[in-house]
Amino acid sequence: MAKKIARTAASVKKKTVAARRKPARRGEKAAREKTAQKLVGLADRVVAASRKKKDPFVDIPTRALSNVRFDARRQIIEMGDNTQRRSFFNLGQAKKFMQTMLVAGGCKELADQVKTTSIRDLFYHCKHTIGKSRENTFDEQTESDAVIEDLEVAVSSLREELGLFADPKGSMVGPMTIVDGGDVIDLSRMGTGGWAVPSIVEDHVIQFRTCKAKFVLLIEKAAVWRRFSEDRFWEQHKCMIIHGGGQPPRGVRRLVYRMHKELKLPLYVLVDNDPWGYYIYSVLKQGSINLAFESQRMAVPAARFVGMSSYDAEAFGVPPAVTIKLTDQDIRRAKEILAYPWFAKRPWQREIKHMLAQGVKLELEALSAKDFSFITETYLPTKITGKKWLD
């Protein structure tokens, strides 16, 4: 059977390769070539060192808490200038050096072919047994994932620019027309499902064409987003509504950043009233410690928190039966957040301490105890009209 399959495979391949892809658009090709150049630069330095009979190395900015700082002026979490050298002739670093070269090589192939792929796929692409040994280049995906993060900072390209994506999550609708991979898409005519926000939203893939929206509303949960979509909140209030299915994935963060930066749209964030909700907001606003490198291209320091606040249960007459007692973990997390410099402003200290004093948290869905559309018809318009946000 194996032989027969091999024969069919060969004939099939011939037929399909010719017809396969939509030709890459010029902008996309140019962007990928730029990334390829950076990778070639990295390789050139290694080759040059080898020719001079010197130990080849790569310098990687240090990705650790010790090399992260909160820039109070720019209001984002940033990476410092410390770097770590990875040399080929160091027994403890040789494997990591080899892996860095393999991943860089895989990304170069992707760039040359103007393709994108998942980080899992790249792991498999780079995984093989070395020569006649029993040693694999990679054993676990965690190894190649770490190397990808190194490479991002080493060549100063987001992984999306390297052609790598994570599983997409999130939808968007609103009065805007975009171009996505060459297709013109009217985001006000996306039915009930919305446009699935892809993982890679760089401007060589997604371009904004026309926009009648006056702000962006990021909603924590898909189910609540659907309420806003069904009630056509975006039409009445002229806004883009977007969700990221919990903690927004990189594609959603990057898109929100681009809408804020390029279209000058204010960003409002609507999350549960619990430490997790505060955290989602803070990652959108200042970036995260783990991925400090990306803050400057993803964080939106002007983001506004429109709730839910620990004062809302009383203010909007939400019945106590729908509040939830804080767990020990919630309390621990809230205290950690209280100590972050980016939550040092007085209104935030007041907000978090009040949640702790009340001892309860509140989900967005709890507003349905009043009425299914209370959140779209009363709650959020009241918050925005009355400028009842935190920032």
Place this chain on the structure above:
Amino acid sequence: MAKKIARTAASVKKKTVAARRKPARRGEKAAREKTAQKLVGLADRVVAASRKKKDPFVDIPTRALSNVRFDARRQIIEMGDNTQRRSFFNLGQAKKFMQTMLVAGGCKELADQVKTTSIRDLFYHCKHTIGKSRENTFDEQTESDAVIEDLEVAVSSLREELGLFADPKGSMVGPMTIVDGGDVIDLSRMGTGGWAVPSIVEDHVIQFRTCKAKFVLLIEKAAVWRRFSEDRFWEQHKCMIIHGGGQPPRGVRRLVYRMHKELKLPLYVLVDNDPWGYYIYSVLKQGSINLAFESQRMAVPAARFVGMSSYDAEAFGVPPAVTIKLTDQDIRRAKEILAYPWFAKRPWQREIKHMLAQGVKLELEALSAKDFSFITETYLPTKITGKKWLD
């Protein structure tokens, strides 16, 4: 502050309610009225019993393994005829009876307002403290979720017809035009993200308008789907490509069923070669034990398994370095699956036993060890052209 917010809220509410929703289309309204009628019928029987001074009750078909059977002729897992009576004057059943009435009432409200909501939202909507007691109608969402499943079978309506949805997952593209909530959407021009498949895809919401696709390809993973989308597999092979982010959610299953049934499109299923992949395929094909009630409106017995098969590593020359050793749990699960009547056919017994004998599993991404587009250019065309599927 609370008073001020209440005032703002009242004035905001007046302005927003008038302008809020796109008027429901006639088909949608009619469908929801039909569901409302069924719920009213349920309530009428309770009222009639009360008037006759009899114990009000609801009969709920039994949802348990004992009441499930595999219909070998129709090739689906079906629910039997056993029912359980839930009476109001039975101390052990009174609370469940009350909860059933509350959930039915909530669904009736949704139907009257032609709205949909999440099962979590409905939980909050129905949750309140009873009178001056400290007793809540519901404490945990698991309680209302179970009652929803009861209600589905009791009034013979899928939860989507009751207006309830789960978190959406999954995207689709391909040569087809649909109408979604009144918007005409060309699924061949959806850019890189695709159309986000909503949770509710009943024909009063989604209608098929034109279709040039010749089959449907369901892909287990979002990341692999993206490879097919980027390589424009759907254009060359004239098919719809859809994924459900792992185990497909109800919306994806129901949509696949409708495309198969109404448009007569064959369904091919592309999953990992592991017990989980077999299971995903079997749920699409025969339905599941847990939700046997829905099989007849979701299962596609004609579904074809195009891989991956445990014979593929050898047949396609996949290097051993990218196979993964079966875990104890994998082996246990594979043996369970081997015993299911719906896997009794000889080719399936051979397939599963071969996987066990090899002792390894294989992910779709492993094919990237050969080439990023091996899966779209060689693997799948070979399988389909050569009719190398299992069914």
